Amino acid sequence: MALEYKSWWRFGLDNYLLMFDLYHHRDDLSEGEIYSYIRKNRADDSKTARYIFGQLTKLKFIQQVPGSSSYYEVMHLPRLIVEFLEREYRFTSAKEIKLYLDEIDSLRQDLEVAFRNGNEVRIESYLIDIANNIEKLRQSSSGNRIAITNKVSEVKINEGHESTAVRYERLLDIMERFITPIQEMIKVDDSLDRSLQQLENLLQYAKKEYVFDRGQRDKIKRVALHIPRLRYDLVLAFQESLEEITPLLDKFQNNRFGRGVTKILRIVDKEGVKAIEDILETLSLPTTRIKSERMDDHKVSEFLQQVKNYTPKPPPKVQHHQEDISKPFVFNQDQLIFEFNSVLPVGDTLSWVCEQYEGKEISTLLEIYKFLFDNSKEHFFSNSRKKYKIANYIVSTHPLTIKELS
Amino acid sequence: MGNKYELPYLSELFHLLQTGKHLCHDDGEKYWALENDKDNYKNCFAALGYELVEHVKGFFYFKQEGKANTENTKKMALFIFVLIEHLDKRENDLEAALMETRFSFENLPHLKSERYRELMDEVNIKDESGLVAVGNTMQTYGFATLFGKSSFEFKPPIYRFFDLCASFTNTQEVDGEVLNERD
Numbered sequence: 001m002a003l004e005y006k007s008w009w010r011f012g013l014d015n016y017l018l019m020f021d022l023y024h025h026r027d028d029l030s031e032g033e034i035y036s037y038i039r040k041n042r043a044d045d046s047k048t049a050r051y052i053f054g055q056l057t058k059l060k061f062i063q064q065v066p067g068s069s070s071y072y073e074v075m076h077l078p079r080l081i082v083e084f085l086e087r088e089y090r091f092t093s094a095k096e097i098k099l100y101l102d103e104i105d106s107l108r109q110d111l112e113v114a115f116r117n118g119n120e121v122r123i124e125s126y127l128i129d130i131a132n133n134i135e136k137l138r139q140s141s142s143g144n145r146i147a148i149t150n151k152v153s154e155v156k157i158n159e160g161h162e163s164t165a166v167r168y169e170r171l172l173d174i175m176e177r178f179i180t181p182i183q184e185m186i187k188v189d190d191s192l193d194r195s196l197q198q199l200e201n202l203l204q205y206a207k208k209e210y211v212f213d214r215g216q217r218d219k220i221k222r223v224a225l226h227i228p229r230l231r232y233d234l235v236l237a238f239q240e241s242l243e244e245i246t247p248l249l250d251k252f253q254n255n256r257f258g259r260g261v262t263k264i265l266r267i268v269d270k271e272g273v274k275a276i277e278d279i280l281e282t283l284s285l286p287t288t289r290i291k292s293e294r295m296d297d298h299k300v301s302e303f304l305q306q307v308k309n310y311t312p313k314p315p316p317k318v319q320h321h322q323e324d325i326s327k328p329f330v331f332n333q334d335q336l337i338f339e340f341n342s343v344l345p346v347g348d349t350l351s352w353v354c355e356q357y358e359g360k361e362i363s364t365l366l367e368i369y370k371f372l373f374d375n376s377k378e379h380f381f382s383n384s385r386k387k388y389k390i391a392n393y394i395v396s397t398h399p400l401t402i403k404e405l406s
Numbered sequence: 407m408g409n410k411y412e413l414p415y416l417s418e419l420f421h422l423l424q425t426g427k428h429l430c431h432d433d434g435e436k437y438w439a440l441e442n443d444k445d446n447y448k449n450c451f452a453a454l455g456y457e458l459v460e461h462v463k464g465f466f467y468f469k470q471e472g473k474a475n476t477e478n479t480k481k482m483a484l485f486i487f488v489l490i491e492h493l494d495k496r497e498n499d500l501e502a503a504l505m506e507t508r509f510s511f512e513n514l515p516h517l518k519s520e521r522y523r524e525l526m527d528e529v530n531i532k533d534e535s536g537l538v539a540v541g542n543t544m545q546t547y548g549f550a551t552l553f554g555k556s557s558f559e560f561k562p563p564i565y566r567f568f569d570l571c572a573s574f575t576n577t578q579e580v581d582g583e584v585l586n587e588r589d
């Protein structure tokens with residue numbers, strides 16, 4: 001039965017939302033699912049769901065899946081129409097644009113051959129295909145801009161109450177997938193520019209070749225006129241998309257504590273509050289009450305416990321005015337050097353010191369002995385040890401001979 | 407010439423700062439004493455082993471390495487972070503919303519969704535009185551002003567927590583983490 005076009009368009013118009021739902025259904029449609037979509041989208045209550053279902057099959061909007069009597073699929077024509085309508089506002093990736101460009105390149109090469117062979121039937125058909133592809137590319141680019149604008153508005157309004165971090169990621173994703181690659185593509189001398197330039201050159205050549213064939217020349221001219229419009233629209237769509245997204249992206253980028261807080265809480269969600277202790281450590285907030293320092297060294301602590309009740313004795317009184325206070329002995333270095341030089345060489349330096357400074361503290365005697373040793377220029381120790389009795393001490397050492405002082 | 411360390415409120419300021427208090431213009435004369443003679447205060451406190459820090463948002467505090475009171479800090483941090491995230495999802499100007507709103511404890515989001523309740527549970531806050539207790543702690547440190555037990559407002563020192571979030575964004579910028587929302 002031939003399709004009744006008037007009824008087909010009218011039914012499609014009355015039920016276009018139903019068409020979208022049927023188109024977007026992922027798998028084959030069961031009768032139950034189709035009835036559910038019909039009830040959801042029924043605009044006119046005077047039509048029963050059964051009637052609408054009947055019209056869907058009768059007017060060939062849907063057909064049974066081959067080999068199955070209970071499952072249906074959307075037919076080719078309504079599918080094409082929905083795709084066309086959706087292209088108006090869906091994202092187009094650089095990859096898709098590249099596919100259109102490749103197709104235009106391939107058609108250009110075929111057109112070139114057709115021109116060379118003078119095959120007018122093929123020239124006409126390639127020109128139509130090229131024009132269609134250019135138009136699809138232009139619509140996709142424009143749809144991309146609308147989709148970006150819609151998405152930016154949606155992110156700005158934020159009905160879903162999403163955090164800045166998530167919204168920032170959404171915009172960044174659009175930027176990286178749908179704007180930046182196109183920016184690369186529309187650069188002068190890049191793929192898009194090259195493809196369109198080659199096509200333009202071919203059409204310019206063809207216009208000259210067919211200068212006397214008005215019909216053919218006009219067809220070529222019409223296609224050629226699409227190219228500058230496509231170029232202009234692509235650049236405009238890109239610029240407008242960029243202007244739409246950039247201010248909001250910058251705003252989110254600058255909202256560092258809004259974005260940071262979501263990431264911190266995400267860590268706490270996954271790993272617990274312990275996971276952010278290092279981050280919080282940087283705040284170094286002390287306790288709000290001053291406590292006495294706790295003793296970490298237990299030995300010191302015990303010692304302090306022992307001396308807790310210790311009362312010191314009064315210190316001895318210093319008798320400043322008494323003259324008989326013994327002054328500490330300090331040897332005169334110059335005098336010592338003079339006297340020692342006068343008796344050089346000295347075979348047993350410690351014996352000499354003990355004789356010269358008899359009665360002095362052992363510490364003083366050893367200090368003088370060290371001074372002489374430090375200042376000796378030529379000296380040696382004897383092989384055998386010798387014991388010296390100094391006051392109540394016995395000192396054992398190898399006798400030191402000093403021949404010369406420095 | 408007088409001793410340059412004969413500074414007004416010196417002992418009082420030292421005690422407040424040492425116990426973690428952050429001083430901003432709301433603290434009146436004590437803040438202005440610091441503000442007007444900050445170098446001498448800084449030198450004086452440095453001699454005692456303390457570093458007086460002046461934040462760009464106009465408040466002073468002691469930087470005290472290794473003296474973190476982690477329990478209080480954790481409670482305040484989660485309390486503040488949850489509130490920031492909640493407002494970030496709803497307000498166009500987050501900073502203004504945080505600094506210019508008087509928050510009522512009973513209307514806070516912390517105990518109203520499962521995810522936030524779980525986060526509060528991490529720091530043992532289970533009811534409104536727990537939230538008020540955090541408000542009191544924040545007031546003691548100078549991060550907020552309480553109005554009875556019903557509401558509070560943030561004070562400029564709260565920027566220490568905001569800075570923490572911002573610095574975390576900087577360090578995590580290249581992670582490419584996939585975020586999913588759950589509220």
